[in-house]
Amino acid sequence: MARKKKSSSSKTTPRVKTVVDRREAPEQVGNIPVRKVETEIEHPFYFYPDADAYTHEELGLDVDRVLEMYRNMLLQRRFEERARQMYMKGKIAGFLHLYIGQEAVSTGSIFAIREDDYVITAYRDHGQALARGMSARAGMAELFGKITGCSKGKGGSMHFFDVEHNFLGGHAIVGGHIPLGVGVAFACKYKKTDRVCLTFFGDGAINQGAFHEAANLAGLYKLPAMLICENNEYGMGTPVSLASAEPNLYKRAVSYRMPGVLVNGMDVFTVYKAVSDMLPLVRQGQPVLMEVRTYRYQGHSMSDPATYRTKEELEAKKHEDPVLRMKSYILRHDLAESVFLEQMDKDVREEVMDAVRFADESPEPPPEELYTDVYVQEDYPFLNWKIPTPRKQ
Amino acid sequence: MAVMQFREAIRAAMVEEMERDENIFLMGEEVGRYNGAYKVSQGMLERFGPERVIDTPISEGGFAGLGLGAAMVGLRPIIEFMTWNFSFVAFDQLVSNAAKIRYMSGGQIKLPIVFRGPNGHAGQLAATHSNSVESLYSNVPGLKVIAPSNPDDAKGLLKAAIRDDDPVLFLESELMYNMTGEVSDEEDYVLPIGKARLAREGEDVTIVAHSKSYWLAMEAAEELSRQGYEAEVIDPRTIRPLDYDAIIASVKKTNRLVIVDESNPMASISSEAAYLIQEKAFDYLDAPILRINSADTPAPYAKSLMDLWPPRVDEIIEACKKVMYV
Numbered sequence: 278m279a280r281k282k283k284s285s286s287s288k289t290t291p292r293v294k295t296v297v298d299r300r301e302a303p304e305q306v307g308n309i310p311v312r313k314v315e316t317e318i319e320h321p322f323y324f325y326p327d328a329d330a331y332t333h334e335e336l337g338l339d340v341d342r343v344l345e346m347y348r349n350m351l352l353q354r355r356f357e358e359r360a361r362q363m364y365m366k367g368k369i370a371g372f373l374h375l376y377i378g379q380e381a382v383s384t385g386s387i388f389a390i391r392e393d394d395y396v397i398t399a400y401r402d403h404g405q406a407l408a409r410g411m412s413a414r415a416g417m418a419e420l421f422g423k424i425t426g427c428s429k430g431k432g433g434s435m436h437f438f439d440v441e442h443n444f445l446g447g448h449a450i451v452g453g454h455i456p457l458g459v460g461v462a463f464a465c466k467y468k469k470t471d472r473v474c475l476t477f478f479g480d481g482a483i484n485q486g487a488f489h490e491a492a493n494l495a496g497l498y499k500l501p502a503m504l505i506c507e508n509n510e511y512g513m514g515t516p517v518s519l520a521s522a523e524p525n526l527y528k529r530a531v532s533y534r535m536p537g538v539l540v541n542g543m544d545v546f547t548v549y550k551a552v553s554d555m556l557p558l559v560r561q562g563q564p565v566l567m568e569v570r571t572y573r574y575q576g577h578s579m580s581d582p583a584t585y586r587t588k589e590e591l592e593a594k595k596h597e598d599p600v601l602r603m604k605s606y607i608l609r610h611d612l613a614e615s616v617f618l619e620q621m622d623k624d625v626r627e628e629v630m631d632a633v634r635f636a637d638e639s640p641e642p643p644p645e646e647l648y649t650d651v652y653v654q655e656d657y658p659f660l661n662w663k664i665p666t667p668r669k670q
Numbered sequence: 671m672a673v674m675q676f677r678e679a680i681r682a683a684m685v686e687e688m689e690r691d692e693n694i695f696l697m698g699e700e701v702g703r704y705n706g707a708y709k710v711s712q713g714m715l716e717r718f719g720p721e722r723v724i725d726t727p728i729s730e731g732g733f734a735g736l737g738l739g740a741a742m743v744g745l746r747p748i749i750e751f752m753t754w755n756f757s758f759v760a761f762d763q764l765v766s767n768a769a770k771i772r773y774m775s776g777g778q779i780k781l782p783i784v785f786r787g788p789n790g791h792a793g794q795l796a797a798t799h800s801n802s803v804e805s806l807y808s809n810v811p812g813l814k815v816i817a818p819s820n821p822d823d824a825k826g827l828l829k830a831a832i833r834d835d836d837p838v839l840f841l842e843s844e845l846m847y848n849m850t851g852e853v854s855d856e857e858d859y860v861l862p863i864g865k866a867r868l869a870r871e872g873e874d875v876t877i878v879a880h881s882k883s884y885w886l887a888m889e890a891a892e893e894l895s896r897q898g899y900e901a902e903v904i905d906p907r908t909i910r911p912l913d914y915d916a917i918i919a920s921v922k923k924t925n926r927l928v929i930v931d932e933s934n935p936m937a938s939i940s941s942e943a944a945y946l947i948q949e950k951a952f953d954y955l956d957a958p959i960l961r962i963n964s965a966d967t968p969a970p971y972a973k974s975l976m977d978l979w980p981p982r983v984d985e986i987i988e989a990c991k992k993v994m995y996v
Contacts, residue, residue, distance in 0.1 A: 395743065429776030438775035445742055446775065450766045456732050457767060460739020467695070467721070467745060474739075487762070490732025497727065650777035651811055653835035658864070658911045659811075660946075 320536040320563075322527060325551040328544035328602065332610070336550055340612050346388050346545060347603050348621055350380040353404045354600050355622075355629045356413055360403070360420055360434075363633065364579050369420045371433045376404035378574035381599035382507050383408040385548025386475060386569075389556065393443065395465070397458040398477035400435035400449040401573075405477060409444040411437065413632035423639035430642045431650065452478060452485025455504065459491040462502035462564070471560045473501040475552075481512025483526050495564040496533035502564040503555065504535075507542065510570075513577040514585040530566035542571030543597040546606075572597070671852040677710045679821035679853050680786075680842065683828035684711070684748060688718055691746065694832060697724040697733055698750030698787075707752045708788065708847050734760035734785065738767050741783040741837075748832065751787035754803045754841060768837040769812030782835045786828070789817065789841035790881065790932050791969055794976050800969030804880075805933040805942075807839050808910040814863060815909040817841040819884035821851040823907055826861030834863060841909075843882045864908045866916035872900030875990045876920040878943060879930035880906050883962075883981050887930050890986035901990060909939055917943065918951050925956040926993040930981050935963040957993035962986055 333343045357375045364373045376383070383404035387396060398405045406416055411427055419426030420434055428438050428447070435449035445461060448454030458476025465472040482488055483506050495502040506526050510517055517524045530537030536558065540551040548569060555565045572594045576583040583591075607613050613621075644664040651657065674682065688694045695718075700707045702715035702725040715723040726733040730751060737747035751757045757764065764785065771779050791800035808815045814836055818824040824842070831838035853859075869884070870891055879887035884905045891901040902920050906912055921927050927947055931940035940961035947959060962981040970976050 397739075427776070428774055428778070431776050432774040436774040438778050440775070440778040445779070446771065448767070450762055453735070453762050453766055456735020456763065457739035457742065459732075460736035460741075461743050462739075463736055464740040464743045464745050467740065486759075487731055487735065490729045491735065493727060493729065494732045494736055498724075650773050650775075652814075653772070653780050658914075 318531050319534050320530070322530075323536055323538040323551070323554070325538070325540045325547050328541050328547055328597070329606075330544070331546045331550050333546065333612075336546060336553070338549075342388075343607065343612055344621075346384050347607060347618075348625060349388070349408055350384045350545065350600050350603060351622060351625045352413065352628065353380045353383065353407050355625050356407060356416065356632070357403055359629045359633060360417070361575070361579070363420070368637070369434070370422065371435075372400070373420070373434050373579045374401040374577065375575040375579075376401050376573065378594070378598070379507060379509060379542065379571045380404055381545040381548050381603075382477075382505070382542045382569050382571050385545040386505060386552045389549050389552040390473065390475060394472050395443045395445055395461045395474040396477070397445040397454055397461060397474065398447065399451065399454060399479060399482060400447070401479070402435065402437045402447045406437040406439060406444055406447070409439060410442040411439040411444060413628050414635045415439070417629070417632035418636040418639050421636035421639070422641065423636055424642045424646065425635070425639040429646065429650070431646070452482035452487040454478070455482065455485075455488050455491040456494070458504070459495045459500060459502050462495065462500040463498065465501050466498075466562060471501070473503060473556065473559045475503045475505055477505045477507055479512060480506060480508040480510070480517050480526060481515075481520065482506075483529065484520055492529070492533040492535070492564075492566065496535055499562040500564055501559050501562055503552070503559050504564065504566045506566065506568045508568050508570050509573045511573070511577070511585070514581070514583070516585075525568075527566060527568035533564070533566065535564050535566050538565055538567040540567055540569045542569035543599050543602065545599055545603055672855050673850050674821045674825075674853045675847065676821045676824055676842070676849045676851070677708060677847040679825040679851075680710050680828055681712065681714065682853070683825045683832070685714065685717065687829055687832045688722065692722075693744065694746045694748060695722040695724060696748045696750065697726055697737060699726055699728055699752045701725060701750050706750075708844060710847070711750070730756050730760040731763055734763040735767065737783055737785075738763060738771070738781060741781045742771065742779050746782045746832065748784045748786060751785060753799065753844070754787050754789040755799050755801050757785070757787075757803065764807065764813070764839070765810050769810045772836075773812060780835045781837045784828070784831045784838050784840055786840035787842060788844040788847070790843055791964070791980055792844035794971050794973060795969070796971040797968035802932040802934070802964065804841060804909045805938045808939065808942075809937070812837070813910060814838045815841065816863060816907065817881040817909055818907055819846075819881055819905050821849065822853045823861060823867065823905075825853050826859050827863065827907060829860045830863050833860065838863070841881060846882055861907075864911045864913055866904050866906045866908075866913035868902070868916065868920070869905050870901065870903040872902035872924065874899045874901060874924060875926040875928060875994055876902045876904060876917070876924045877928050877930060877986065877990065878904045878906060878917055880909065880939070881932065883930040883932050886981055886983050886986055889983045890990065893983070893987055894990055899990070899994060899996070912939075912943060914943075914946055914950065917947060921947055921951045922954045925954055926990075927955070927959045928986065928989045928993060929959065929961040930986055931961060931963050932980055933963060935961070935966050938963055957995065960989040960993055962989055
């Protein structure tokens, strides 16, 4: 049974724990700081440090929605397991960065926003894309470099795009997309809508100047931007403690006049709760910096054996697996029977296998695609024409 | 025709387009309350208000990226760099994002955005403040690069750039902002991107020169004329795409080519143009193609050195005579 906490069902008043006397506040439990609030700053910090802290009823989620969220996490997991295998088989080239272990972050946050809100992320982008509604077929075909892929085979793993679902990429220069996300939020405000943009990035990106510049602009112009730092503990192979002078990344919010939010990213409900709580603020033009502590079970990319961490660390983290945690929650609360979940898993695996077959059978981009989508202008006079077909002039 | 300063022509283009389309906004350092570091945007804050004429912190990487993000979802930003020298701290935004997002998204996204500001040397400002960026950015597929030489072209091409659905880098010149010239008062004056202007007809030699180098070329042509030689002068106006057809047509007529280009010489506009002309018009050339660039050094501060550094009229005249074998 989940440890239930008193929870407000209102989404407009985030529950905040405050402790004024710092001497009474423990610094951290495990690796997650708790119960410490700077009282002299503009905005408080908001802490969501616990897993198994909220029930779906408390969050206003019905059983169908819970099962939909679980299925989405499962889809991300199975999609990437199969992608990993297809990479080993040589079906997928280039860089492949897996999201396995972080699914609670994508599902928990994206299921909390509206369909007309925007999502933009970095190169570890399969999870967010699938959470946003991209089909497994479009994703897998992109990995296979096929014309049927979400970016017509021109982007690959690191550059998934699905504008129809307001998924704006897929960006692979670390930190370079954070100003883009803030610009999308700028447009939401400029057009006088109440839409928001979630900008995901990693703990490595937060040390780029682009983060600082973008966060400053978001705070300065009061933009509806939710900056979500997925702290998976390592920037490639370098732990946060060796990369950030202040390893409590949420604290940087103070510099930009934003609330800083610390979230346990291994429980989809905790992430959902934190994002839902913050959304009304963000929609009103108060940007938020959220540090979500998560863990990637695979190496940085397929070429990384992850020798910089111990087996014990990895094993310990696997006990927190967000997919298994949610499955166990569903069973514990009798939201579905075990056989139902097994069938769901089978269906998801089949959906992914169907995507693999679809990708495999899809045609590669024809030669003329080399020159399309560079410019909107259709008759752009390219130099050094490389294909036999005549130019469009 | 109305006589306008270069800066007024740019302002007129922005104002007219912003009146026409409320999705257009101007953003940059000092564009609003200060009325523009070079007074290009004078009065625009008052006219359009702080929601559309937006002052930024000194944060080029941030606001260049912000503009691109806004363009991704349908706005049409004009981003002013106080000078193009400062675009280097936004280089990733221009090269990785502006130029590539459309391609990497398989054409799902368009980026109707203009980055503009003064380019090139402007007196004794020394090395960091004297860069000519056209060859750097023209190397990048996905961008368009425009560098007009007079107020009329500036207005017509900036309006075209703002209406273009691709990212356009619009290079102005600090030394030309005060220059006056006649500007078409045609109601909707839009010039085509990628088309050169035949500025002066001549039979003896072709000089290709853009932006403020164009005026050096014209001065050289007048002097050559006094000496009995008629130079044809072509102002490409757009750097990417470069109007090779116009240059080739002229070379077929004069059989001699001198290119004046304020970029540093290595991998410059002059080297690119010279390469393509030798490929496409080799049989029409009666002499090697010569070029005048800035020196292959950083720009100096001292006057004695800076007098030597950029392209000079005497160098252009000398080069023309050399290719004419006179």
